[in-house]
Amino acid sequence: MEHAAAVADPAAPPGPAVPFFTQAAGFTARWPAIAANIGAVVDRGKYSHGPLVARFEQALADYLGAAHVVGVNSGTDALVLLLRAAGLEPGDEVVVPAFSFIATASAVVLAGGRPVFADVDPVTYALDPATAEVTAATRMVMPVHLFCQLADMSAVTGFAQRHALTVVEDSAEAIGMRWDGLHAGLSGAGGVLSFFPTKTLGALGDAGAVVTDDERIAETAAALRHHGRFGHTLDHFPGINTETAIAGVNSKMDDIQAAILLAKLDGLDADIARRATLAAAYTERLRGCPGVRRLPTIVERDVDTTPVFYVYVVEVDHRDALATYLAAHGIGTETYYPVPLHLQPCFSHLGHRRGDFSVAEAACTRTLALPLYPDLTEAQVDRVCSVIRAFYGGSGS
Incomplete structure (x- = not known):
């Protein structure tokens, strides 16, 4: 050895x-509620992006104290869609910690940006903004809340204000964590949650969510998850009333996963x-x-x-x-x-x-x-x- x-x-x-x-x-103990919800999905015959997803989004928003929750099919997709909805443009830089799951940085690339790495605090393992290098192309900073506690959001938001950066949070692991009363993901433009089975609130497969208090970000993320389909005119897309106002992806949450998560949320x-x-x-x-x-x-x-x-x-x-x-x-x-x-x-x-x-x-x-x-x-x-x-x-x- x-x-x-x-x-x-x-x-x-x-x-x-x-x-x-x-x-x-735990799954066995909650099976009656889970089975009832799954039965409702089967009876209705709407298996994706349906009423159980909407019910879960509202119940989760109430729990978090968030204005908006947008259910998607993974925490990684939630990061990509959040970055795009928050305004990341091709070539923009995003400050991210060097210690995190690969999706933290790969999501930046998939959204068209460039990750700029910084070191982490030795106790929280979260982004240490004092080690970050900001350039003329830097637009956002993305702290990651790892393991058991939030990053120092006072330091992060202060850093963002000094450099005119947007704060987006990789709060995939952080359901239940709060900073001065605000749930993880709500200190800046928005955050994400992952419902991978091992997470604190886990599904029986992949699922995730964008969380935000910003209506425009929520509406844009909701459109992006469904091939860019808004289906109605928006103030920030004047004159557009079409299904494909922007290029989106297929990242809708399955109602079966929403049924499970809704039962487990209690x-x-x-x-x-x-x-x-x-x-x-x-x-x-x-x-x-x-x-x-x-x-x-x-x-x-x-x-x-x-x-x-x-x-x-x-x-x-x-x-x-x-x-x-x-x-x-x-x-x-x-x-x-x-x-x-x-x-x-x-x-x-x-x-x-x-x-x-x-x-x-x-x-x-x-x-x-x-x-x-x-x-x-x-x-x-x-x-x-x-x-x-x-x-x-x-x-x-």
Whole structure:
């Protein structure tokens, strides 16, 4: 095993497997409501972009406190459509963090723009605007809210104001998170949500949404998701009353996914509370563990903030060897993210080198996500932590 010398006691305590994610128990408990909603879809025969989508959009808008929610078929599409609806033009630059999922930067490219990378804060892993380079072509800044808390939106909005930039938020992971009362995605022009199955509010397939308080952005995103079809005259497209005022895509949300999400939305706050309990259990059991460099830390701000544990991410020594060891003992993990965005082959033309964004690069070698979902039990948390301690030569008890 790589770094085997770091492991004093290779024997981990026996126990059952712990998957990285499952929603089997929670899905079963909510099945009556889900089945009723799916039955309504089947009976009506409208399977895409139908009344269940509209119902979900309104229910979610009420939950978020947003003026508009536009359901689409993935969080990635939501980012692309938001950027276009917010006015990104071909060649415009968007400041994005170097530490994030590939969709953060690829969405900029797909919307016609050019990503400009910046480093991240070592505690929140979110965009550090002080490291961003702004040019005459920079038009937007896109913070990403990762893992359990929002980026420093005071710093981001201040940076945007100084450089006359539009703020758009990659809030795909951030449902339930708030900054001074505003839900994630609503501090600037708009944001997005992902409903990928592992997310805090997950579907049984891909789905996403654009969230905004801006009517024009909402109407444009809604048209873009449906081949550019407005179907009525808009003030900002004077004289146009046609189905294809702008070139759009097919990114409509399926009513089956809306039916599932609508049924699960009622239990979202309970799921968030359960995640917080499990995160606290992890922190208690892993505090002081040799080899664990950093546990999740919620940063105190000058404004009220609401953290939500989408995943529980630790920084550890010998990360890849630990992941292999956990897998050998039936415990699933995920690596966020093994390669920083500026070093991804698809962005090699931007000319970045290793060392350009040191905090992001260090995080890519150390961060590991442990199992965290409402179906998880505290006994399973004990099992995960015991195996981690065994790997580093500590007590497995």
